[in-house]
């Protein structure tokens with residue numbers, strides 16, 4: 001399946017399984033009512049150049065989740081980002097076309 005930011009400058013593809021990171025949680029970065037999904041690094045590929053992808057390296061663990069944030073520099077959409085020290089990308093479900101929460105029930109912890 002594919003996903004993209006709002007403006008379409010950044011498009012990515014997921015070839016493997018998606019897992020819900022926080023089944024009942026809202027996305028921490030955009031404040032949207034959107035689950036956070038995990039996908040293995042090997043199953044994730046950017047289809048567009050990274051010219052519009054800006055990654056902020058989170059330097060603090062106070063009051064925020066301990067991973068970096070990526071966003072589109074054109075439209076500001078939060079984009080998938082590799083969780084530091086893991087082989088998983090985390091992304092918001094609303095980025096993914098045809099996302100159906102019922103298909104992804106298993107919660108997985110990343111530590």
Ligand SMILES: [Zn+2]
Nearest residue numbers: 005007072075
């Ligand atoms: Zn965009």
